[in-house]
Every structure is written in C-alpha cells, then in structure tokens.
Amino acid sequence: MxxxxxxxxxxxxxxxxxxxxxxxxxxxxxxxxxxxxxxxxxxxxxxxxxxxxxxxxxxxxxxxxxxxxxxxxxxxxxxxxxxxxxxxxxxxxxxxxxTPQSEYRPTEYLQGWLGFWFEEEKRLQVAKQFQQARLKFLNKVWASDKDLQNEGFNSKNTAVKAFLSEFNKKINQTEKVTKLFQLEAELTKKLYKFAAAATGQEGFSRQREAIDKTNAFLNHGNYLAYGLAATTLWVLGIPHGFAVMHGKTRRGALVFDVADLIKDTIILPWAFISAQENATEQEFRQQCLQSFTKHKALEFMFNEVKAAALAFEINNESNEL
Structure with missing residues (x-):
C-alpha cells in the first residue's frame, strides 16, 4: 500500500x-x-x-x-x-x-455534470463558459509568452484584440449551441489567417489530410491536446460522451470540447512557427510539451472542468439557503 x-x-x-x-x-x-x-x-x-x-x-x-x-x-x-x-x-x-480500472474515484464531478447535462439551456451555458475561458487563456498566454511575441503572436496586437473582443460579445449573445459552434469555427479560421500572415504562409488552407508541415503539425499537436483532455476527464470521472458543444452522438466528443480550451492558444501558433522553421516532429512535440508545462495547461483544464461541473450545484445550494 x-x-x-x-x-x-x-x-x-x-x-x-x-x-x-x-x-x-x-x-x-x-x-x-x-x-x-x-x-x-x-x-x-x-x-x-x-x-x-x-x-x-x-x-x-x-x-x-x-x-x-x-x-x-x-x-x-x-x-x-x-x-x-x-x-x-x-x-x-x-x-x-x-484506463486503470479503479472504482474508488470521487463521484462529485460526475454527479455535478449529469445534474445539468440533461437541460439544454444549462449545457449551452457551460459551452459558452468554455469558449470564454478559451479566449481568456489565449489573451493571457499571448500577452506573457516572450517566445510567441517574438514570432508575432501577441494578444496586445490591434487586430487580435479586435477579433477577440468581437467574438466575446457574440458568445454572450448566442442562444443556440449550433450558432456557438459556427462562431468557434469562425474564430479558429481568423486565427489561422493571422498565424499564416505572421509566419509568411499566406494562402494557407486547413486540411486534415494534407501533407504539408503546418497541417501535419496541427494534427499532431491536436492529439497531444486530446491526450490532456482525456486525462482530465478520466481523473474527474466524467465520461467522454457527455459533450456540451461537439456532436453528442460521438463517444469522445467531450474530449474535443475540453481540448479546445488550449488548442488555439498553444498548438496553433507553434504549428505555424515550427513549420516555418522546418522543425522535425520531435522538435515540434517537445515545444508543445514545454508550453503545456510553462503555462500550466493541464491545471487550467482541470480548473475549468471542475468549475463547470460544480457551478449549478453551488447555485442550487444558494437557492436552498
């Protein structure tokens, strides 16, 4: 023991x-x-x-x-x-x-998650919470990471500030998950365009099956983020099928929801930078792992998922008092 x-x-x-x-x-x-x-x-x-x-x-x-x-x-x-x-x-x-088959993990986060998940309005609220957290994390990391700033990725940039502010307002006004999903895709598309311009790769097109280095690094890095998301959900005991935004018929959809908290902030810029520098897969992977540690990405994911799982439970207790 x-x-x-x-x-x-x-x-x-x-x-x-x-x-x-x-x-x-x-x-x-x-x-x-x-x-x-x-x-x-x-x-x-x-x-x-x-x-x-x-x-x-x-x-x-x-x-x-x-x-x-x-x-x-x-x-x-x-x-x-x-x-x-x-x-x-x-x-x-x-x-x-x-996954290790321990049946003695705490159940509070699973119970909290299921407590709101079956209500569409509350699922939307958590999905919006995740998207806002994603923007805050990007703003914080890009404003403090000197290595990213040296490559042109700075949240104090006028263009970046403008579309982060724009999307934050749109997120607050969104009333449907499908619309939120569209906004998320639009934001990522704008970030791709910004990253391509910053690294001299104008005309870049995101294609998951493409063989160019930028697309390959994006695929590779995203799977690293999925690994962190899967770890977070497993430790908290929340099944991967209870997504708040991605398709609810996909078994691992909640992994995608949680991975999105960090993908645009860390994976996206380093994929473009590493491709520009003609880095190897190993060098790119090492850079991503260093960034995860430097910016406490896993801890951030844990905190956001825990807060979402317990948010309505806290509200209910307040109402009862």
Whole structure:
C-alpha cells in the first residue's frame, strides 16, 4: 500500500510528462517502468518516471508487458496505442485508451455534470463558459509568452484584440449551441489567417489530410491536446460522451470540447512557427510539451472542468439557503 500511495503523490494536474515511444519494449524491472531500445551493439534501458507522467503514447513497433501495465495502472497513467508520430496513420483509426480500472474515484464531478447535462439551456451555458475561458487563456498566454511575441503572436496586437473582443460579445449573445459552434469555427479560421500572415504562409488552407508541415503539425499537436483532455476527464470521472458543444452522438466528443480550451492558444501558433522553421516532429512535440508545462495547461483544464461541473450545484445550494 505504501508503494501505491507514493506513485499517486503527484496530482495529475501538476504532472509534467507525456511520453511518445516507438520501436521499443516497455517493461517493469526492479520496481521501475523502463523502455528498452535495441542498439547495434547492446540494448539500452531508459527509465519512465511514472509518478510524474500523465499519459504514455505507444507508436509503431512497440510492446508492453503485463507487469509494466500493472505499475502504470497503479500510478494512474493513461496508456494509448497510436500510429507514427503520436497520431493515427489511417482515417477512423482512433487512439485506444486503456484506463486503470479503479472504482474508488470521487463521484462529485460526475454527479455535478449529469445534474445539468440533461437541460439544454444549462449545457449551452457551460459551452459558452468554455469558449470564454478559451479566449481568456489565449489573451493571457499571448500577452506573457516572450517566445510567441517574438514570432508575432501577441494578444496586445490591434487586430487580435479586435477579433477577440468581437467574438466575446457574440458568445454572450448566442442562444443556440449550433450558432456557438459556427462562431468557434469562425474564430479558429481568423486565427489561422493571422498565424499564416505572421509566419509568411499566406494562402494557407486547413486540411486534415494534407501533407504539408503546418497541417501535419496541427494534427499532431491536436492529439497531444486530446491526450490532456482525456486525462482530465478520466481523473474527474466524467465520461467522454457527455459533450456540451461537439456532436453528442460521438463517444469522445467531450474530449474535443475540453481540448479546445488550449488548442488555439498553444498548438496553433507553434504549428505555424515550427513549420516555418522546418522543425522535425520531435522538435515540434517537445515545444508543445514545454508550453503545456510553462503555462500550466493541464491545471487550467482541470480548473475549468471542475468549475463547470460544480457551478449549478453551488447555485442550487444558494437557492436552498
């Protein structure tokens, strides 16, 4: 029991690592989880600090032992099987998550979420809350991150200030989720245009199946954001199917809702910047992970989801008093 407690000592919202591995074997050795790579002359072992890891993505040519999976489950690490580069190579090929099967997680967030979810008006309110939080996060990060500012991404820019203010007003006035979804698409389109101009990529077109570096980096980075969102929802015990904005017939739609909190702020600018600099996939991924840690993206997602889950419960208690 002491070992299990030690593994969970770091809160998920404060963990720093996401690992993507390929062409290796993940195993347990001497009470640690390691991955083994085959060098030309000798095999090499590398330690995975599972107590400080949120999720582990296993790409092509990987395997994992049962003993390693047991330790990963004890530490609450999400494990996903994926294609090369951390993203699916084939359409409709989703990352399959293996979630530790603990039935002793707190239920307050699930109960709070379901308490409002079946009422359309309250779902809309939470969806609007998420979109406003998304704008605030972008405004805050772009106003403080010197690396982004050096590349032209500054929320104090006149054009950026104008369309952030415009969309914030439109969000407040929206009365239907479908309209909110349209506004979200319009905002992202404007951000693509702004990012393309800032990095000298005028004429850019967002196409998920395109093979140019910018589109490939956007796909790759979005899956990293989905990993953080899946982690957040799993830890809080909220099923991925209870979306507030994305299609409610899609099993993982709430993952997309939560990932949208950070995608435009972090993934979008770095995808354009990295493509302009002709960075490798590994360099781009490392930049994204550093930005997640620097701006406490996971903690931000946790706070927003928790606040949404408990908002109406707090209001109900106030009314009862």
């Amino acid at each position: 002491e070992q299990l407690t030690d593994l969970k000592a770091i809160l998920h919202s404060h963990r720093a690592n996401i690992y993507y591995l390929e062409k290796c074997r993940v195993m347990q050795k001497d009470g640690r989880v390691l991955y083994l790579t085959e060098a030309e002359k000798q095999n090499q072992y590398w330690n995975i600090p599972i107590a400080n890891t949120t999720c582990l993505l296993l790409g092509t040519g990987t395997s994992v032992t049962q003993a390693a999976m047991r330790m990963l489950a004890q530490a609450g690490v999400l494990v996903g099987f994926c294609g090369g580069g951390g993203t699916p190579l084939l359409m409709a090929n989703e990352v399959e998550w293996l």
